Amino acid sequence: MKSLQELAAIRDKMKQTVNTRDTAHDGIRVVVGMATCGIAAGARPVLNAFTEEVARRDLHHVLVTQTGCIGICQYEPVVEIYDRDGTKTTYVKMTPDKVAKVVGDHIVGGTPVTEYTIGSTTK
Amino acid sequence: MQELSMNILDIAENSVAANATLVQITLNGQTAQKLLTLTIQDNGKGMSQELVQRVTDPFCTSRTTRKVGLGLPFLKMAAQLTGGDMYIQSTVGVGTCVTATFTLGHIDLMPLGDVAGTVTTLIQCNPQVDFIYTLTVNSQSFCTDTRQLREILGDVPLSTPQVALFIKEYIEENSAELYTGLLNI
Ligand SMILES: Nc1ncnc2c1ncn2[C@@H]1O[C@H](COP(=O)(O)OP(=O)(O)OP(=O)(O)O)[C@@H](O)[C@H]1O
Ligand SMILES: [Mg+2]
Numbered sequence: 050m051k052s053l054q055e056l057a058a059i060r061d062k063m064k065q066t067v068n069t070r071d072t073a074h075d076g077i078r079v080v081v082g083m084a085t086c087g088i089a090a091g092a093r094p095v096l097n098a099f100t101e102e103v104a105r106r107d108l109h110h111v112l113v114t115q116t117g118c119i120g121i122c123q124y125e126p127v128v129e130i131y132d133r134d135g136t137k138t139t140y141v142k143m144t145p146d147k148v149a150k151v152v153g154d155h156i157v158g159g160t161p162v163t164e165y166t167i168g169s170t171t172k
Numbered sequence: 173m174q175e176l177s178m179n180i181l182d183i184a185e186n187s188v189a190a191n192a193t194l195v196q197i198t199l200n201g202q203t204a205q206k207l208l209t210l211t212i213q214d215n216g217k218g219m220s221q222e223l224v225q226r227v228t229d230p231f232c233t234s235r236t237t238r239k240v241g242l243g244l245p246f247l248k249m250a251a252q253l254t255g256g257d258m259y260i261q262s263t264v265g266v267g268t269c270v271t272a273t274f275t276l277g278h279i280d281l282m283p284l285g286d287v288a289g290t291v292t293t294l295i296q297c298n299p300q301v302d303f304i305y306t307l308t309v310n311s312q313s314f315c316t317d318t319r320q321l322r323e324i325l326g327d328v329p330l331s332t333p334q335v336a337l338f339i340k341e342y343i344e345e346n347s348a349e350l351y352t353g354l355l356n357i
Pocket of ligand 2: 085182183185186241243244
């Protein structure tokens with residue numbers, strides 16, 4: 050069973066990264082819409098899946114966080130990814146099973162998964 | 173909402189929005205009485221009595237133009253469907269405590285769902301807030317307190333995905349046996 054001892058080991062492993070660069074401002078941000086509308090549509094499992102995928106691949110400088118209502122409730126769960134240069138990609142109707150591909154192709158590979166973005170649903 | 177854990181997330185987000193610096197989430201299951209009690213207590217800005225009345229019953233106030241949310245009515249409905257209820261104690265400038273009671277074993281009791289996922293999400297996305305999560309089943313308890321986690325982490329933020337994944341698995345593993353106890357009624 051996991052104990053808090055393991056947390057100290059994770060701290061030591063992460064420490065170097067944290068000290069050299071500011072994760073929040075110098076990395077990629079994954080932002081999940083989490084107002085009541087997003088939560089009811091299943092935003093939380095999507096956020097948990099992004100977190101897990103980023104952690105398992107041991108990516109650094111990637112922040113997974115939440116925001117309020119993004120304003121396109123009919124497309125919830127909505128996820129916005131802000132790249133290092135500030136470019137925003139909006140993924141809509143996200144599900145946990147789409148997350149691995151987005152992390153692999155977009156966050157690691159640098160190529161957005163266009164078939165999950167808002168452009169492709171409105172077409 | 174399909175799971176109680178999602179209501180918990182939604183209600184605790186209200187505490188965060190009310191500028192709470194400490195949010196305490198407790199789930200207490202007493203199998204002999206078939207009673208499950210959820211409380212979400214915060215030290216945020218609080219609500220006036222008038223607002224408390226209004227937020228629990230949106231249908232009473234449908235004539236006003238003011239936007240009324242759905243989070244608290246959803247929780248109230250989920251509790252009442254099992255023969256329980258929800259109530260709010262709040263003092264402006266002091267904080268708010270939302271209590272919901274449920275009948276364990278009731279056919280309309282929603283599954284608890286991924287409470288570890290909810291608590292982790294709150295901790296990870298609101299690193300400026302402290303959270304204490306306590307799960308009690310009969311006489312056994314498990315508690316996570318971000319103040320203790322921070323002490324271990326030093327300057328490594330709670331928002332770090334690797335840290336968040338640990339917290340989720342830590343809560344899951346330490347709650348598993350207690351959850352089983354909850355279902356044995
Ligand atoms: N813990 C709290 N502290 C202070 N005010 C609160 C708290 N919880 C709820 N409120 C007040 O009650 C209102 C209604 O809450 P509710 O969760 O039902 O809807 P909402 O948060 O406004 O919208 P949403 O449906 O997106 O959640 C909030 O807007 C807020 O003004
Ligand atoms: Mg709300």
